[in-house]
Amino acid sequence: MYMICICCAKCCFDTEMILTRSDILRIAKLGYSPDDFTVKSGGFIRLKNVNGACFFLDRETLRCKIYNSRPIGCRLYPIIYDVERNVITVDKECPMHWTVGENDLIRARPVLARILWELGILRPGELPKLPKGSNS
Numbered sequence: 512m513y514m515i516c517i518c519c520a521k522c523c524f525d526t527e528m529i530l531t532r533s534d535i536l537r538i539a540k541l542g543y544s545p546d547d548f549t550v551k552s553g554g555f556i557r558l559k560n561v562n563g564a565c566f567f568l569d570r571e572t573l574r575c576k577i578y579n580s581r582p583i584g585c586r587l588y589p590i591i592y593d594v595e596r597n598v599i600t601v602d603k604e605c606p607m608h609w610t611v612g613e614n615d616l617i618r619a620r621p622v623l624a625r626i627l628w629e630l631g632i633l634r635p636g637e638l639p640k641l642p643k644g645s646n647s
Contacts, residue, residue: 514589515610520573522588522605523565528558531629534582541580555630558582583626590619592627598640599623616641 535545535556548566550559559566567576575581584591589605592598599620601611620638627633 514615515607517607518573519606520564520568522585522602523568523573523575525563526558526560526565527552528565528582528584528588529555529630530557530582530584531626533629534584537580538577538582541577543577583622587619587622590616590623592623592632592639594632596640598642600642 530549535549538548539545548559549556551557564570565575567581568574569576575585589602589608589611591600591602593600599616601608601616620641624633624638627639628635628637633639
């Protein structure tokens with residue numbers, strides 16, 4: 512994705528990021544125990560918060576300790592999936608949400624679909640909807 516990130520780490524505080532099985536396996540290969548960085552909530556396995564921030568956030572630098580192996584949802588953020596509307600959207604909580612364009616949403620669609628298939632939210636072959644007015 513081509514959005515501009517100002518590295519404010521706002522997305523790392525009080526995170527509710529859902530983890531896929533492949534996220535957990537990739538991070539565990541780095542030597543982290545899933546018991547340390549995951550929590551089950553709302554029927555999903557999510558990143559654990561420690562004192563209000565993601566387990567992997569370095570509070571001094573406001574950088575991710577596992578940036579190159581971070582969860583796929585973190586890589587896509589601020590592009591998110593709105594479950595109630597079954598649509599790809601942009602999280603307006605991100606200060607740079609306005610830098611995400613329609614083409615970014617279109618490029619993210621198959622990646623997001625794979626995540627949703629892995630989580631059992633969508634059936635294989637099913638694609639999440641794009642916002643009204645988007646092409647494709």
